[in-house]
Amino acid sequence: MRIDLHAHSTASDGTDTPAELVRNAAAAGLDVVALTDHDTVRGYAEAVAATPPGLTLVTGAELSCRLDGIGLHMLAYLFDPEEPELARERELVRDDRTPRALAMIGKLQHLGVPVTWEQVSRIAGDGSVGRPHVATALVELGVVPDVSAAFTPEWLADGGRAYAEKHELDPFDAVRLVKAAGGVTVFAHPAAVKRGRCVPESAIAELAAAGLDGIEVDHMDHDTATRARLRGLADELGLLVTGSSDYHGSRKTCRLGEYTTDPEVYGEITRRATGAFPVMGTGGTVSA
DSSP states (O other), rough: EEEEEEEEOOOTOOOOOOOOOOOHHHHOSSSEEEEEOOOOOTTHHHHHOOOTTTTTTEEEEEEEETTTTTTEEEEEEEEOOOOOOHHHHHHHHTHHHHHHHHHHHHHHHHHHHHOHHHHHHHTTSSSSHHHHHHHHHHTTTTSSSSSHHSSSSTOOOTTTTTTOOOOOOOOOHHHHHHHHHOOEEESSSSSOGGSSSSOOOOOOOHHHHHTOOEEEEEOOTTTHHHHHHHHHHHHHHHEEEEEEBBGGGGGGOTTTTTTOHHHHHHHHHHHHHHOOOEOOSSOOOOOO
């Protein structure tokens, strides 16, 4: 089985619609794909309806968190999307995205970059506006060569010249809320130093003690030595180890299935989840 547990659609900051995402996942030879848009479940219905036979869809989200001033992302799988407390927190994060984008645009304009809200809004389309949309605007303007180059201290990285804060969950609250909604939590790309500061391993240990289920080890932002270190940490803490592409369509260079999760780990995730179940595809066709 080929299992990719981290992918984004136009419901947040990917470039594939939810329907295109599941069709492309099947065409890429995946058996399982997770839809994990940022702080939203808005793409679920379209993805479920379009999932082709032979592909299983795992519903999820990537929750924006912050601990001691350091941003981090928590992957949440198979939770009840209607659970009110978690839904309320997702809404708070989403509602803060537009003011944050406007603040970043203002800072960029102050730095002499002629970016506008109209440009960023066009790029975001129906998705929840976020830093990748602002980064794409910088690419369009020729300020940076690609989206990744915008996530530096010079521009949009945490603490960068054009960075602006938004409402974010405490990760311990995120773990608690997802658990209460019947879901499973995995710390996304916990050592992606190129994105900015990372929380110390002691914090991962504390999260594990609080109920964190796993950490995403095999990821494009982790080099070989980092993966080995994280595997050792996961073994020490009794955490599941996942691998994922963090696919964003054409917005990033990673491909669906570039990194995958062991079937036994996937099975354990589904066994632990009580809020929702994986969806077997019945409704779509594989892209040519």
